[in-house]
Amino acid sequence: MMPNTEIYNLRVNGKNHEVRDAWVGESLLYVLRERLGLPGSKGACEQGECGSCTVIMDGQAVCSCLVMAATAIDAEIKTIEGLTPDGELTEVQDAFITEGGVQCGFCTPGLVVAIEHLLDNNQSPTEIEIKEAISGNICRCTGYGRIFEAVQTAVATRRAAR
Amino acid sequence: MTVAIPQTLREALAFSSANPNAQIIQGGTDLMVEINFNHRKPTDVIALRRVEEIRNYAYTADKSKVIVGAGLPYQKMEHGEIAELFPALAQAARTVGSPQIRAAGSIGGNLGTCSPAGDALPVLSALNAEVNLRTETGSRDISVHDFMIGVKRNDRKPGELIISVTLPIIQGWQGYAKVGVRNAMVISVASCCLVVDRKLGAISVALGAVGPTIIRCRETEQWLATQIDLKSISAVAPNLLKEFGERIANESKPIDDHRSTAAYRRHAVATLSRRLLVRANTK
Amino acid sequence: MSNATKISTNRDILGASALRPDGAAKVSGKFEFSSDLHAEHMLWGATLRSPHPFARIISIDFSAAYKISGVEAIITAQDVPGKKTYGLIASDQPVFASEIVRYVGEPIVAVAADHPETCRRALAAIKVVYEVLTPITDAEVALLPQTLQIHPDGNLIRHQRIVTGDQDLQGDVIVEGTYEMGMQDQAFLGLEAALAIPDSGGAGVEMYVATQWLHEDQKQIAACLNLPLDKIRLTLGGVGGAFGAREDISLQVHCALLALHTSRPIKMQYSREESFYGHVHRHPxxxxxxxxxxxxxxxxxxxxxxxxxxxxxxxxxxxxxxxxxxxxxxxxxxxxxxxxxxxxxxxxxxxxxxxxxxxxxxxxxxxxxxxxxxxxxxxxxxxxxxxxxxxxxxxxxxxxxxxxxxxxxxxxxxxxxxxxxxxxxxxxxxxxxxxxxxxxxxxxxxxxxxxxxxxxxxxxxxDSFDDFATARCRLQDGVVHLKYATVEVGQGFVILAPQIARSVLGVDEVVIDPVDTRIGSAGSTSASRQTWMSGGAVDGACRLVRQRLFEHVGKLHDIDPLRLVIEDTDVVDMLGDFRISVIEASTGVLFEETFEHHHRPTEExxxxxxxxxxxxxxxxxxxxxxxxxxxxxxxxxxxxxxxxxxxxxxxxxxxxxxxxxxxxxxxxxxxxxxxxxxxxxxxxxxxxxxxxxxxxxxxxxxxxxxxxxxxxxxxxxxxxxxxxxxxxxxxxxxxxxxxxxxxxxxxxxxxxxxxx
The missing domain is CATH 3.30.365.10 (Aldehyde oxidase/xanthine dehydrogenase, molybdopterin binding domain)
Incomplete structure (x- = not known):
């Protein structure tokens, strides 16, 4: 398949988006933020060392800054904006607020996506599994304590809901 | 300016023959950093993410080896059959970057970039892996030792694709250990893979991040084989262990850089290799 | 593990673990950080920086860069209409280096173009010829009398002694050591970013910026642009952490200058690498x-x-x-x-x-x-x-x-x-x-x-700095509006200010107005000072409003206002049975007060x-x-x-x-x-x-x-x-x-x- 690099389509949060006049080297993060009006994914390092740009691509949590957008034309991409219908919050998002897991909030969308991905694949993660799952998401404000607490709360809430 | 996203290996090879200078992108975890940092501006790109044939593994006909696809994400090596067959590879895979990087990165990328700090590369070296390269018209297998030429330099020719590595199944012990200055998501300051082939009575030791490319410690390997019987499990005497580490350190060629010093790296590979040798003989 | 106790109260007053009002926006990716800002017909700005720690600039040639399609402006020190330097205490740092560069990463040129990639190409096409000088990188060497002074202000920024008591005392036990610390970076996650929108006619500029101190930025930008303060209006853009690194200005003047130069909105945002060059660090x-x-x-x-x-x-x-x-x-x-x-x-x-x-x-x-x-x-x-x-x-x-x-x-x-x-x-x-x-x-x-x-x-x-913070409180129909210029960098003033208003005024609904320079300074979000200083200002403004409310209720119901107190959400007569909800008492009436909190003076x-x-x-x-x-x-x-x-x-x-x-x-x-x-x-x-x-x-x-x-x-x-x-x-x-x-x-x- 040889897509036209001047115009290509990305499937994000269940919708098709047309990308026009893009430079081939643009990362998925750039295209999401600057071309598709989805600024929820954040950029803080551009080299996969902070996790702020984490999205789900074909069922895997990946750093969108390391995905060449033009190569993702047939992928199913889910961003922070696509986690819930507008105005609703997931258990994870809710727990981040109630447990104080948010300070400046810049790392938060990436962390929320990474944790949603963890909990979708592991309903009762151990403490060390939680830590490993978010070891690629740097938070500079919280020291992670309230984030660990938020994950535990989200796990309990999800369990209670089952 | 083109981006090709072949769905099959045949398509991929056709693209790369037609445009031998196109930039190959696998997981993107190395190449995109270079692009984001403005160090590289590719015009033509061949993305291999949809080529399922290279995202798998398979036994050879005689079951003595496993062919691991160049695009198999590290995440898939951390557990399961690959991890049972090649524990050192699983251990190395788990130290690659973060979970997000391990979902995207693969051996093909490590070999393509050929950084001396590439986490999987010491394992490939210690296992005497063969790198399998293909073009539209031909294929060649090359020892990983010959493939890795220098700092970020390899023997891939224009138009060739790295499609897999062939790893021999070893009866014995294998392990990997890595030093970084953080407890997760860290580039290697020094790493070591040690493999003991009980059947052949041979040992192999490969070092990462302590030279222009991966270093195989052949002199020490041969020396140790003359000192102990590697076919049987036995504790290694302290003085022998000490000398083993010293010899390993002497075979390393580290430099001072912003990540560490040459002296520390020499010390680290001596220590790691000793620890691995002890682990090999206590299991 | 935590020993945080969640005070169980149904009202988010002081002492309760009230939740962030910006929490829902932040967890769902809707919170607008400075790097998320956009404007119609916006251009991107970028900065050319020195690769040398110490060098003389011989020439700057940007003719090739101008030929690149999409490049709209290239500016240097010559284009700074006002003061050529800036700085928090001493104004010693050039907006753009013109003769000498003194550190790796010092800005020399800024460009505006239609795409970040165009900016990158333009920067690459600019040719600067340097005469490289030997840098002074050891502080002890810099202090030696024979060492070259690298700046007109000299190599010594400040010397201060403390001499007190017995200067000859020798203890029975003497211990000594020499200790060193390396250079730490604040490494906030939300990179430097700003959006500058020029007024039509170029009379001024509206800026949205992640900073720690809006009014200090305003002062420094206005001086460099040679414009009156009120022509530089700053609104806080969402701040992704600060930790001190946003106390000095970084891209503010460059961004405003490019906006005035092109008459188009300019967005600037640093990459991580540029951020390391673009802000100050902890002193080694x-x-x-x-x-x-x-x-x-x-x-x-x-x-x-x-x-x-x-x-x-x-x-x-x-x-x-x-x-x-x-x-x-x-x-x-x-x-x-x-x-x-x-x-x-x-x-x-x-x-x-x-x-x-x-x-x-x-x-x-x-x-x-x-x-x-x-x-x-x-x-x-x-x-x-x-x-x-x-x-x-x-x-x-x-x-x-x-x-x-x-x-x-x-x-x-x-x-x-x-x-x-x-x-x-x-x-x-x-x-x-x-x-x-x-x-x-x-x-x-x-x-x-x-x-x-x-x-x-x-x-x-x-050290004698007159430190103060300003806040305004408005109460009407049981709703409080707070206005201040206190920067939220993640620390939680956005939670605390409403807690104070609820505690003082017995309201539940508190609205925080946009944080900008349309009110007096709040000082910097630094030095562990905002809870004390801006908290004091909000508290003071709310107390003044409460006084007005009591006077109003007292007059209406013929009660001495001094007998009135807030109890939960009601105004209550301490000595009688009278009780009225704050909502009812403030219906149809506007109470508004502004308060400046100063801490006690300090000496040099x-x-x-x-x-x-x-x-x-x-x-x-x-x-x-x-x-x-x-x-x-x-x-x-x-x-x-x-x-x-x-x-x-x-x-x-x-x-x-x-x-x-x-x-x-x-x-x-x-x-x-x-x-x-x-x-x-x-x-x-x-x-x-x-x-x-x-x-x-x-x-x-x-x-x-x-x-x-x-x-x-x-x-x-x-x-x-x-x-x-x-x-x-x-x-x-x-x-x-x-x-x-x-x-x-x-x-x-x-x-x-x-x-x-």
């Missing part, structure tokens, strides 16, 4: 210190020489220096001192504010000394600190009397009461052991160590370093437990126990978040965070090589908050932002010394420092 420091003490460990005299490397431009170096020298005694009694402090200019990257502001350096030195003193006197680390612990009423080496609540001994004993963590299990998960998934170490390779750190930190601005230090230069102090103790692979020099911090003097807890969860976050930053400085410099050049300006603590590096934190309300503080609460990151670094260093027996006179401690 070298501190010699000698303690004289009695045999029982009582400190009698300190001598110290402190050298702070300020880098190429002054920024806040002079204030950092004052903080450093005035805190070198630590939270300990001491009557005799000889201290010499120097803030020095070099061709290293400029240094300025970072959480802890000069006290971090001093604390690492004095706490390292306390452990030496303990050994010399046969005392435990706890004993030696208790013997010397300062109390309220003690006189500092500056002659200032500590009027603040000073529960130093309590901080130490309560920290000491916290249970030690369980020993490392022999079958521990690899990820719980040093080296993590690297499988570097096994439990038998590990030695556990314990260490202590205790600190004193001044709150608010010092005299030539002998004497004077009441600080406002107030806070204290904290840290005990660190670390696991060390001694053979490989690798460290994992297992537990930090801490008891912090907070005055009063206004929001338990938010307070705990500050404590845990500060600890992680202090941990980073202890064992991994350093900008590595090689002859003025940064070797690791990226997150691959500038290592920040990850979730697997975070220790268990057990925190106790000591509540002894501070009478001076408007809300009884002390600032809590800085203390957590100060003494945790020496505590970790001490724990590593305890495990290894090594001297370790420098942080961050590198593996080779431990094992080679």
């Amino acid at each position: 420091a070298k501190i010699w210190i000698r303690h004289h003490a009695t045999r029982s460990g009582v400190i009698q005299r300190i001598e110290s020489r402190m050298v702070f490397d300020g880098g190429a431009y002054a920024s806040t170096s002079s204030a950092v220096l004052i903080n450093g020298i005035t805190h070198i005694q630590g939270p300990y009694k001491c009557s005799n001192a000889t201290v010499d402090g120097f803030a020095v200019r070099t061709n290293n990257p400029p240094c300025g504010a970072m959480r802890g502001f000069g006290v971090v350096q001093a604390c690492y030195a004095h706490e390292s000394q306390m452990d030496k003193l303990a050994v010399a006197c046969g005392l435990s680390p706890v004993e030696v600190r208790l013997v010397n612990a300062m109390v309220t009423g003690d006189k500092l080496i500056t002659g200032q009397v500590v009027e603040s609540v000073a529960p130093v001994a309590r901080c130490i004993t309560e920290t000491d009461s916290i249970a030690m963590p369980a020993p490392l299990a022999h079958d521990a998960n690899a990820l719980e052991i040093v080296g993590g998934s690297g499988l570097t170490s096994l439990p038998h390779n590990i030695v556990r160590g314990v260490g202590w750190g205790v600190s004193i930190k001044n709150l608010m601005y010092s 230090l005299d030539a002998n370093g004497q004077g009441n230069c600080h406002v107030a102090f806070a204290f904290v103790a840290h005990r660190a437990v670390v696991d060390v692979d001694v053979e490989l020099g690798l460290v994992k911090v297992i537990q930090i126990a801490t008891a912090q003097d907070v005055g009063r807890v206004l929001n338990p969860i938010a307070a705990l978040g500050q404590i845990e976050g500060g600890i992680a930053q202090g941990l980073g400085l202890a064992v991994m965070e350093e900008i590595v410099l090689d002859n003025g050049k940064m070797r690791n300006p990226s997150f691959t090589d500038y290592l920040l603590p990850t979730a697997l590096d975070a220790p268990e934190v057990v925190a106790i908050m000591i509540e002894e309300p501070e009478p001076q503080a408007p809300l009884g609460a002390k600032g809590i932002g800085e203390p957590p990151c100060i003494s945790v670094t020496p505590a970790i260093a001490a724990a590593i010394r305890n495990a290894t027996g090594r001297d370790l006179p420098r942080v961050p401690i590198r593996p080779q420092d431990i094992c080679l």
